[in-house]
Amino acid sequence: MWNGGLGLAGTLTVPREARGAVPIAVIIAGSGPTDRNGNSLMGIRPNSYAQLAWRLAERGIATLRYDKRGMFGTQGTFDITRTTVDDFAADARAAAESLAREARFSRVGLVGHSEGASLALIAARQGAPVAGVITVSGLGRPLGEVMRDQLSRQFDSATMVRYDTAMKHYLRDEQPGDVPPQLGMLFLPVNQTFMRSLAAFDPPAAIRAVRQPVLIVQGETDLQASLADAERLHAARPDARLVVVPEANHVLKHVTDRTLAGQMPTYTDPSIPIVPEVVAAIAEWILALGGR
Structure with missing residues (x-):
């Protein structure tokens, strides 16, 4: 098609x-x-x-x-x-x-x-x-709400604080600084525009x-x-x-x-x-x- x-x-x-x-x-x-x-x-x-x-x-x-x-x-x-x-x-x-x-x-x-x-x-x-x-x-x-909810069941509160800060920058089209290594795949620059549009949906x-x-x-x-x-x-x-x-x-x-x-x-x-x-x-x- x-x-x-x-x-x-x-x-x-x-x-x-x-x-x-x-x-x-x-x-x-x-x-x-x-x-x-x-x-x-x-x-x-x-x-x-x-x-x-x-x-x-x-x-x-x-x-x-x-x-x-x-x-x-x-x-x-x-x-x-x-x-x-x-x-x-x-x-x-x-x-x-x-x-x-x-x-x-x-x-x-x-x-x-x-x-x-x-x-x-x-x-x-x-x-x-x-x-x-x-x-x-x-x-x-x-999606942003759902993703955070799912991750909070897998990671401790300290990791989630770092995630929240990194995601705030990521969705503003900025480069997130302190990204938890185990969550690095969520913050790939190539997906930034798509993730921003999906998080707002x-x-x-x-x-x-x-x-x-x-x-x-x-x-x-x-x-x-x-x-x-x-x-x-x-x-x-x-x-x-x-x-x-x-x-x-x-x-x-x-x-x-x-x-x-x-x-x-x-x-x-x-x-x-x-x-x-x-x-x-x-x-x-x-x-x-x-x-x-």
């Missing part, structure tokens, strides 16, 4: 026995170096997006999943130091607009996972051809600006996006449908353990299936869009 002069590699999955035009969903990846299948260069390999695409195809729904700009099969060049959250959202928007021109697809929806949920909300603001938005494990607070305000129907899907045992996040999004859009899936974690796998150590096998084993209830909630909602 192409957004201007930038080509992104992706995979189109269509129902095997499609008769006539079928709905299609664009799957938008979460944060970090995540590929079209939901796997990361950092050793995370749940294969969740690929599994979601296969299961949706079984229910008569096509999908496009793609690698993020700057990774894997990207063609063309762009300035990563000037890239913002809006640029990543524009890639999803370009995909939706391209697919909407194909007669074999009846309507186009966006399925954003984690950070991708925020990108889906931004991409949908311009209206058609996006018919609906699904946020899966989406954040209900600015307000998910409740964004979901209020979306005029299309919205589905909010949240796993009950998700350690990265909480039920409180989903409820904040729902409070901002009370007409949205909220589905909480019991014992589903951030990578959409079944797990009862509420510790990261206990959940790690689901992050690294691509053979573990995603929770069927997640697929059902998404599929039923997309298919119902045609009757809205």
Whole structure:
């Protein structure tokens, strides 16, 4: 797929026995170096997006999943130091607009996972051809708040004081001085513009600006996006449908353990299936869009 002069590699999955035009969903990846299948260069390999695409195809729904700009099969060049959250959202928007021109697809929806949920909300603001938005494990607070909350559970108060000071400078486009060594990857100069735009992003305000129907899907045992996040999004859009899936974690796998150590096998084993209830909630909602 192409957004201007930038080509992104992706995979189109269509129902095997499609008769006539079928709905299609664009799957938008979460944060970090995540590929079209939901796997990361950092050793995370749940294969969740690929599994979601296969299961949706079984229910008569096509999908496009793609690698993020700057990774894997990207063609063309762009300035990563000037890239913002809006640029990543524009890639999803370009995909939706391209697919909407194909007669074999009846309507186009966006399925954003984690950070991708925020990108889906931004991409949908311009209206058609996006018919609906699904946020899966989406954040209900600015990323800066969420990131600090997660880090505070891993590091002592002295480290967090240094983090707060460094982040204050970083988000002002200044060079942070005293960066805790174990957090150095968070303060790379190349990501400064993007991080500043993402830290300022307000998910409740964004979901209020979306005029299309919205589905909010949240796993009950998700350690990265909480039920409180989903409820904040729902409070901002009370007409949205909220589905909480019991014992589903951030990578959409079944797990009862509420510790990261206990959940790690689901992050690294691509053979573990995603929770069927997640697929059902998404599929039923997309298919119902045609009757809205």
